[in-house]
Amino acid sequence: MIKPLGDRVVIEALEKEEVTKSGIVLPDTVKEKPQEGKIVAVGTGKVLDNGQRIALDVKAGDKVIFSKYAGTEVKIDGKEYLILSERDILAIVE
Amino acid sequence: MIKPLGDRVVIEALEKEEVTKSGIVLPDTVKEKPQEGKIVAVGTGKVLDNGQRIALDVKAGDKVIFSKYAGTEVKIDGKEYLILSERDILAIVE
Amino acid sequence: MIKPLGDRVVIEALEKEEVTKSGIVLPDTVKEKPQEGKIVAVGTGKVLDNGQRIALDVKAGDKVIFSKYAGTEVKIDGKEYLILSERDILAIVE
Amino acid sequence: MIKPLGDRVVIEALEKEEVTKSGIVLPDTVKEKPQEGKIVAVGTGKVLDNGQRIALDVKAGDKVIFSKYAGTEVKIDGKEYLILSERDILAIVE
Amino acid sequence: MIKPLGDRVVIEALEKEEVTKSGIVLPDTVKEKPQEGKIVAVGTGKVLDNGQRIALDVKAGDKVIFSKYAGTEVKIDGKEYLILSERDILAIVE
Amino acid sequence: MIKPLGDRVVIEALEKEEVTKSGIVLPDTVKEKPQEGKIVAVGTGKVLDNGQRIALDVKAGDKVIFSKYAGTEVKIDGKEYLILSERDILAIVE
Amino acid sequence: MIKPLGDRVVIEALEKEEVTKSGIVLPDTVKEKPQEGKIVAVGTGKVLDNGQRIALDVKAGDKVIFSKYAGTEVKIDGKEYLILSERDILAIVE
Numbered sequence: 001m002i003k004p005l006g007d008r009v010v011i012e013a014l015e016k017e018e019v020t021k022s023g024i025v026l027p028d029t030v031k032e033k034p035q036e037g038k039i040v041a042v043g044t045g046k047v048l049d050n051g052q053r054i055a056l057d058v059k060a061g062d063k064v065i066f067s068k069y070a071g072t073e074v075k076i077d078g079k080e081y082l083i084l085s086e087r088d089i090l091a092i093v094e
Numbered sequence: 095m096i097k098p099l100g101d102r103v104v105i106e107a108l109e110k111e112e113v114t115k116s117g118i119v120l121p122d123t124v125k126e127k128p129q130e131g132k133i134v135a136v137g138t139g140k141v142l143d144n145g146q147r148i149a150l151d152v153k154a155g156d157k158v159i160f161s162k163y164a165g166t167e168v169k170i171d172g173k174e175y176l177i178l179s180e181r182d183i184l185a186i187v188e
Numbered sequence: 189m190i191k192p193l194g195d196r197v198v199i200e201a202l203e204k205e206e207v208t209k210s211g212i213v214l215p216d217t218v219k220e221k222p223q224e225g226k227i228v229a230v231g232t233g234k235v236l237d238n239g240q241r242i243a244l245d246v247k248a249g250d251k252v253i254f255s256k257y258a259g260t261e262v263k264i265d266g267k268e269y270l271i272l273s274e275r276d277i278l279a280i281v282e
Numbered sequence: 283m284i285k286p287l288g289d290r291v292v293i294e295a296l297e298k299e300e301v302t303k304s305g306i307v308l309p310d311t312v313k314e315k316p317q318e319g320k321i322v323a324v325g326t327g328k329v330l331d332n333g334q335r336i337a338l339d340v341k342a343g344d345k346v347i348f349s350k351y352a353g354t355e356v357k358i359d360g361k362e363y364l365i366l367s368e369r370d371i372l373a374i375v376e
Numbered sequence: 377m378i379k380p381l382g383d384r385v386v387i388e389a390l391e392k393e394e395v396t397k398s399g400i401v402l403p404d405t406v407k408e409k410p411q412e413g414k415i416v417a418v419g420t421g422k423v424l425d426n427g428q429r430i431a432l433d434v435k436a437g438d439k440v441i442f443s444k445y446a447g448t449e450v451k452i453d454g455k456e457y458l459i460l461s462e463r464d465i466l467a468i469v470e
Numbered sequence: 471m472i473k474p475l476g477d478r479v480v481i482e483a484l485e486k487e488e489v490t491k492s493g494i495v496l497p498d499t500v501k502e503k504p505q506e507g508k509i510v511a512v513g514t515g516k517v518l519d520n521g522q523r524i525a526l527d528v529k530a531g532d533k534v535i536f537s538k539y540a541g542t543e544v545k546i547d548g549k550e551y552l553i554l555s556e557r558d559i560l561a562i563v564e
Numbered sequence: 565m566i567k568p569l570g571d572r573v574v575i576e577a578l579e580k581e582e583v584t585k586s587g588i589v590l591p592d593t594v595k596e597k598p599q600e601g602k603i604v605a606v607g608t609g610k611v612l613d614n615g616q617r618i619a620l621d622v623k624a625g626d627k628v629i630f631s632k633y634a635g636t637e638v639k640i641d642g643k644e645y646l647i648l649s650e651r652d653i654l655a656i657v658e
Contacts, residue, residue: 001469001470002441002467002468002469002470003467003468003469003470004466004467005433005434005462005465005466005467005468006433006463008466008467010467035168041467044433047424047430048141048143048144048145049143049424049425049426050143050144050145050424050426051424051426051428051430052145054141054145057099057100057138058099065096065168065177067166068166072443072444072466074411074441074466074467076469083441083466083467086099087100089099090098090099090102090166090168090177091096091097091098091099091102091104091135091168091177092096092097092099093095093096093097093170094095094096094097129262142235142237142238142239143237144237144238144239146239148235148239151193151194151232152193159190159262159271161260162260180193181194183193184192184193184196184260184262184271185190185191185192185193185196185198185229185262185271186190186191186193187189187190187191187264188189188190188191223356236329236331236332236333237331238331238332238333240333242329242333245287245288245326246287253284253356253365255354256354274287275288277287278286278287278290278354278356278365279284279285279286279287279290279292279323279356279365280284280285280287281283281284281285281358282283282284282285317544330517330519330520330521331519332519332520332521334521336517336521339475339476339514340475347472347544347553349542350542368475369476371475372474372475372478372542372544372553373472373473373474373475373478373480373511373544373553374472374473374475375471375472375473375546376471376472376473377657377658378629378655378656378657378658379655379656379657379658380654380655381621381622381650381653381654381655381656382621382651384654384655386655417655420621423612423618425612425613425614426612426614427612427614427616427618448631448632448654450599450629450654450655452657459629459654459655505638518611518613518614518615519613520613520614520615522615524611524615527569527570527608528569535566535638535647537636538636556569557570559569560568560569560572560636560638560647561566561567561568561569561572561574561605561638561647562566562567562569563565563566563567563640564565564566564567
């Protein structure tokens with residue numbers, strides 16, 4: 001199990017099958033980095049300057065849109081995840 | 095449905111038909127990026143250093159002017175939106 | 189009507205007829221950008237870190253000097269305005 | 283009349299007649315920018331993060347030393363002034 | 377014994393035997409820097425702006441994932457450790 | 471008299487006669503900038519974000535070591551001084 | 565005697581005799597800058613934004629590891645010391 005620290009979340013990126021308008025499936029290196037993902041785990045929140053800990057606005061299971069290229073890619077048990085700060089999450093998609 | 099986080103808003107850009115003085119309609123790549131849009135959804139507000147959450151000054155439906163190139167373009171259900179922070183909104187137009 | 193957000197103001201720049209010492213009227217592209225203007229509208233003020241909102245020190249109608257190149261130019265109903273933050277206003281001229 | 287905003291002051295630069303050691307009076311473009319001036323007007327002070335407004339430590343009439351190149355030059359009624367922040371004033375000379 | 381200061385931790389990097397897909401064991405200079413490690417010692421925590429000291433969220437013995445290239449390598453009693461700030465730790469792996 | 475503002479101090483640099491190991495006295499342009507000086511005057515202290523003014527830890531007469539190249543050189547009554555912030559003073563030498 | 569200001573400390577670097585694996589003693593210019601030292605004197609601590617002064621976590625006599633290249637080298641009574649901020653000290657070695 002992976003427990004992100006502070007205001008970080010662990011995200012499983014949602015790959016879209018990328019087909020160009022001319023119908024060609026793009027190989028992996030040409031595809032844009034995914035901007036959507038599902039939250040797998042959330043941290044306990046950031047500590048403010050007054051010592052108060054602020055819970056995150058997202059929770060495990062949320063489908064989110066995040067900034068391209070944000071965060072750090074990690075591989076856990078052979079599976080790739082992205083760890084990023086809540087401030088790099090733009091919105092929840094419902 | 096899309097729910098922006100923190101002080102972010104989702105904006106639907108208002109395209110203006112761009113006609114130069116000589117009467118030529120400009121193709122898409124030459125047009126300036128839109129500076130006006132309609133707010134579609136707003137976040138729950140930014141958390142201050144004292145833990146207080148500040149509601150946004152704009153609301154869904156507001157027509158706003160925003161900084162060129164600010165924010166991130168996203169496509170939801172085939173439609174393009176812009177997600178940006180409230181601080182990139184310059185003014186409400188009524 | 190245009191309502192600037194936060195500590196922003198809307199300014200109508202005051203153009204001076206620019207005549208060089210040798211008496212030649214300069215065309216528009218050579219003139220310096222105006223540094224003076226009249227405030228048309230003011231925001232509701234900036235929110236401090238303690239949640240308090242601070243009203244602006246300037247009001248509609250004030251003639252002000254502002255930093256060259258500060259702010260964003262917008263066109264509303266065919267007329268050009270400048271939207272800038274109060275911190276870019278140097279002084280009120282009376 | 284000119285009323286600077288916040289922690290800004292309006293300064294009238296004190297020109298020194300600049301004579302090099304070899305006795306040649308330097309033309310204007312070669313002289314160093316003045317570092318001394320007399321305060322003509324002061325702002326109402328900066329607002330701290332707790333909402334408190336702090337009066338300036340300088341007042342109109344003070345002769346001050348300020349950082350070279352700091353501030354913005356403005357011309358009011360044909361006379362040149364410098365508008366700068368109090369933090370660019372190094373010391374009061376008495 | 378080594379006692380890190382503030383919000384710093386001492387980490388013993390966990391080396392993975394790095395074998396490429398073609399089966400060749402990579403020499404040390406080609407391997408990626410380790411991203412996983414075990415915490416050996418933690419500081420007493422960072423002092424906030426209000427004077428409060430915040431204990432760390434990690435403890436000695438925790439297996440953690442940290443940002444590549446973060447921190448400073450030190451050698452104590454001939455053994456290599458990494459000293460880094462808690463903010464460079466992304467997550468605890470359990 | 472010169473009264474520095476805020477957390478600034480006025481320093482009279484202590485020149486050391488600089489003799490190289492080979493016995494040659496170095497001309498002025500080759501010598502390192504002095505790092506030691508005597509405090510001539512101190513400001514009334516910096517105002518914190520809570521409005522409290524903090525008196526300086528140094529006083530007139532203190533012999534101090536300061537960061538090379540820090541501060542601004544000024545000439546008062548034909549004598550050279552250095553005005554710098556207290557944060558550029560490293561230590562008091564007794 | 566030397567009294568560092570604020571959160572600064574005076575450190576006496578601990579030189580290690582540097583012998584390469586092939587047995588050659590390296591001359592001074594090739595050796596790495598020392599990363600270990602003994603604290604000779606500590607400041608009275610940093611003043612927080614709320615006016616509170618925070619004592620340092622290190623004391624004279626502590627053997628510490630510090631960031632390479634941090635701080636300023638000074639020579640007092642012919643002996644070389646390093647003055648650096650407590651935040652550049654990574655850990656205490658006991």
